[in-house]
Amino acid sequence: MKKLRFKRKHLSIPYLLFFIFFVILPLLLIVYYAFTDANGSFSFGNFVEFFGNRNKIRLLSVSAIIGALNTVLCILIGYPVAMILVNKKFVKSGIIVLLFIMPMWINFVLRTAATRDLLYAIGIEGGNYPYLTTMIGMVYNYLPFAILPLYSTMLKMDKNLIEASYDLGATKPQTFVKTILPMTKPGIISAAQMVFMPTMSSFVISDVMGERKIQLIGNSIQFNFDQMRWNEGSFIAFIMLSIIAILMFLTRNTTKVETVRGGVW
Amino acid sequence: MVKKILARSYLSLILIIMYAPIALLIVYSFTESTNIGTWSGFSFDLYRQMFANEEIMEALLNTILIAIASSVVSTILGTLGAIGIFYSRRRMKRVLNGITQIPVLNAEIVTAISLTILFVTLGITFNFITLLIGHVVLTIPFVVLSVMPKLQQLDPNMYEAALDLGATPSIALRKVIIPEVLPGVLSGFLLCITLSLDDYIITAFTRNNSFSTLSTYVYGVTAKRGALPPSLRALTTLITILMFIFLLLTNFRKAKAVKN
Numbered sequence: 001m002k003k004l005r006f007k008r009k010h011l012s013i014p015y016l017l018f019f020i021f022f023v024i025l026p027l028l029l030i031v032y033y034a035f036t037d038a039n040g041s042f043s044f045g046n047f048v049e050f051f052g053n054r055n056k057i058r059l060l061s062v063s064a065i066i067g068a069l070n071t072v073l074c075i076l077i078g079y080p081v082a083m084i085l086v087n088k089k090f091v092k093s094g095i096i097v098l099l100f101i102m103p104m105w106i107n108f109v110l111r112t113a114a115t116r117d118l119l120y121a122i123g124i125e126g127g128n129y130p131y132l133t134t135m136i137g138m139v140y141n142y143l144p145f146a147i148l149p150l151y152s153t154m155l156k157m158d159k160n161l162i163e164a165s166y167d168l169g170a171t172k173p174q175t176f177v178k179t180i181l182p183m184t185k186p187g188i189i190s191a192a193q194m195v196f197m198p199t200m201s202s203f204v205i206s207d208v209m210g211e212r213k214i215q216l217i218g219n220s221i222q223f224n225f226d227q228m229r230w231n232e233g234s235f236i237a238f239i240m241l242s243i244i245a246i247l248m249f250l251t252r253n254t255t256k257v258e259t260v261r262g263g264v265w
Numbered sequence: 266m267v268k269k270i271l272a273r274s275y276l277s278l279i280l281i282i283m284y285a286p287i288a289l290l291i292v293y294s295f296t297e298s299t300n301i302g303t304w305s306g307f308s309f310d311l312y313r314q315m316f317a318n319e320e321i322m323e324a325l326l327n328t329i330l331i332a333i334a335s336s337v338v339s340t341i342l343g344t345l346g347a348i349g350i351f352y353s354r355r356r357m358k359r360v361l362n363g364i365t366q367i368p369v370l371n372a373e374i375v376t377a378i379s380l381t382i383l384f385v386t387l388g389i390t391f392n393f394i395t396l397l398i399g400h401v402v403l404t405i406p407f408v409v410l411s412v413m414p415k416l417q418q419l420d421p422n423m424y425e426a427a428l429d430l431g432a433t434p435s436i437a438l439r440k441v442i443i444p445e446v447l448p449g450v451l452s453g454f455l456l457c458i459t460l461s462l463d464d465y466i467i468t469a470f471t472r473n474n475s476f477s478t479l480s481t482y483v484y485g486v487t488a489k490r491g492a493l494p495p496s497l498r499a500l501t502t503l504i505t506i507l508m509f510i511f512l513l514l515t516n517f518r519k520a521k522a523v524k525n
Contacts, residue, residue, distance in 0.1 A: 006434045008424075008442075012349025012361055015342055015405075019364045022402050026379030027367075029386060081279055090272040095516045099280060104463040105508050106501055107286060107328070107480045113487045114286035114501070120492075121289065121302045140283065193370055201372035204465055207488055218374050225378055225470075234382070237375045244370055 023051060025242065033234035046235035048215050051211040056220075063217040067200035070138040074146035074195045077139070082150035082187075086157075097151060100144050108141060112208045130210035137209035138199050152260070153187025189251050197247075201240055287501060294498035301492070315496040315503075325500070328462060331393075331478060336457035337401030342401070343408025344450050348442060350409065351416040358359060369406045377470035384471070391473040399471030403464060404457035411453035414415040414445040 022056055037043040050056050084090050085097055115137055126133040127163060159185070165175040202216035217236060224233030287299060294312070297306040315321055350361040368376055378404065384395050419442065427437035443450075465480035472481065479500075486494055 008352040008434070008438070009349050009354070009357070011345040011438075012353060012357075015346025015349060015409075016361065016364075018342060018401070018405070019367075022380065022383070023364065023367055023376075026376075026383040029382045030375070030379050045511065055427065077279065080275060080476045084272045084276050087272070091267055091276070093516065094511060094519065096276070098512055098515065100283070101285060101459060102508050102512065103283065106504050107465065107483065108318075109465045109480045109483045109487070109513045110493070110497065111286065112291050113483060114494045117288050117301050118286040118489075129473065140286075143279075143283070154377060172349055196432070197372050201374050203374065204484065218372070221374050221378065230382065233378060237372075237378055240372050240375050248366075248370060252305065 008023040014216055030234045030237050031094050031243070034238035035235075037231060045107075046231050049232070050235055050239070056236075059215055059220055062215075063200040066135070066138070067196045067214065070135065070142060070199040071192050071196045073135075073144075075191055076151075078143055078146035078150055078191065079188075082154050085147075085151055086154040087139050100147050104144065105187050109204060109208070110135055112141065112205055116209055125128060126209050127213070128213040130213035134206050134210040134214050137205040138202070141202075142195045142199060145198070149190035149194060150184065150187040153184050153190070157183050193247065193251070197240070199243060220264050267284075278321050287505060290493070290498040290501040291505060293495075294502045296496075299492075299495050311495050311499040315499040318496055320477070320482060321479075321496060321500060324477045324479045327476060327480040328480070331396060331400055331468075332458050334460040335397055335404060335461050336454055338397065338400045339408050339457045340450060340454045341403040341407045343453060344412050344443075345403075347409045347412035347416060347437070348446075351413065365406045365409050368402050369410075373403070373466045374466075374470075377467045378380070380467075381470045391471065393473070393476065396468065396472045396476065397465040400461050400464065403467050404460050407456045407460065408450070409455035411456060412446050412449040415449035416442075 034046060035042060035044070037045050047128065080208060081100070116133065119126070119136065124133060124136075157180070161174055161179055165179045170178065200216065201221070203216060203219040203222045206214045206216045206219060221233050221236050221240075222229070224236065292303075293301050295307055295309070296304050297308045297310050329484050346361075350358055350365075352359060377399070380395070380399055384391060389395060423445070424437050427441045428434065432440065463480075465484060468478055469481055469484070472478070476484070483493070483497065
């Protein structure tokens with residue numbers, strides 16, 4: 001018998017096994033529960049129940065709108081931040097970037113509660129303006145996730161192309177639209193991926209900031225699991241998975257996550 | 266010049282807004298007042314209360330414990346995984362890169378409940394190991410994504426040269442590949458620590474209820490519309506100080522690296 005020789009590619013075997021057991025198998029279980037009833041027999045009951053229920057559809061739409069709004073806000077605020085951070089003329093030390101992610105060391109629940117207390121202190125109460133406070137909480141929490149991919153993409157941007165654009169007579173807005181924006185597109189897409197779905201599915205921020213007056217799709221999944229209604233909960237999770245799959249399919253050619261990460265530490 | 270001032274003001278403005286809630290907690294950690302907004306004299310009393318509060322101290326310790334344990338596991342498994350993926354054949358490489366993205370793109374709550382379902386289905390009671398697995402799932406892609414660019418920069422001839430000079434593959438791995446990708450490994454590790462410290466959702470769904478971390482503790486006391494317990498302000502100050510010490514050390518290390 002031939003002795004199995006060590007090859008470098010074998011190093012990924014434990015990694016692959018880990019993913020099969022703890023990432024892929026669990027997701028298959030969600031699909032299983034989504035299409036069975038409480039007795040374990042195959043059923044479209046959850047499907048019919050969800051799409052026939054006006055409240056559920058409304059919940060999904062509100063979550064998607066809040067998710068989209070937060071994505072736009074985070075990118076609008078974060079894009080200039082990332083542009084300034086990569087410009088050596090403005091920011092000399094790479095440490096400033098870290099300032100944007102370090103608050104994560106103070107746990108996100110604690111930060112969100114602190115944000116609520118701050119807004120409370122200046123008279124904006126979640127009880128009165130649940131949508132406003134929830135949106136503020138979302139931007140606070142997800143802004144770093146938008147800045148990071150934008151920053152990493154801009155670091156790799158070829159500055160000569162921008163120079164060339166000016167040399168060829170383009171104005172500043174023209175250069176931005178025709179040169180900088182297309183070059184940073186992978187970063188924008190990655191930022192959107194890091195913000196949209198997590199916002200839609202978050203339940204802690206809406207709970208804490210909106211004082212339970214706002215329900216998002218995440219709240220609904222959590223509630224169903226709290227009540228041990230696995231099948232209903234799994235079906236909503238299955239919808240989230242489908243949305244992610246669709247978004248991944250739509251952006252498959254424009255982005256690679258591996259190219260837009262790292263470079264911070 | 267005007268542009269520079271404008272750029273820096275924008276950056277400062279965003280940072281000030283971002284840090285405002287934390288700053289508020291820090292300022293009010295030096296008073297006895299239970300309400301934020303009413304100052305009742307300077308005091309270190311909240312710090313004494315914090316250190317005397319066993320629940321908080323235990324949660325803090327648990328948070329650090331799970332962050333370090335999961336980051337170590339993720340870093341080892343992820344670094345080896347990244348090397349393996351990089352040297353796999355094209356199709357396998359695509360599959361492995363694809364599955365690596367799943368936990369990054371998936372909604373955290375979906376990851377969390379999928380693990381809950383798995384553990385319950387297998388009849389496993391929730392314990393430290395289930396929590397550890399949860400945090401590893403959350404963090405491991407970021408190790409791979411940090412190590413991968415370093416592998417791409419690696420000179421492929423070095424490993425071959427080591428083999429030609431008589432090194433066994435495992436020695437060549439340890440002496441050639443690992444040292445070259447070490448910066449990526451380190452940044453992956455730090456990202457793991459950061460994500461693990463920040464996490465609530467995965468923790469809430471994969472832990473044993475008797476094991477509380479800072480996030481589950483804080484959620485427990487604030488979700489029912491309670492203001493933050495005053496002693497947590499002292500804790501925020503403490504973490505912030507640690508954070509800035511770490512930043513200064515990183516700055517120092519980077520400055521030294523530039524010099525050499």
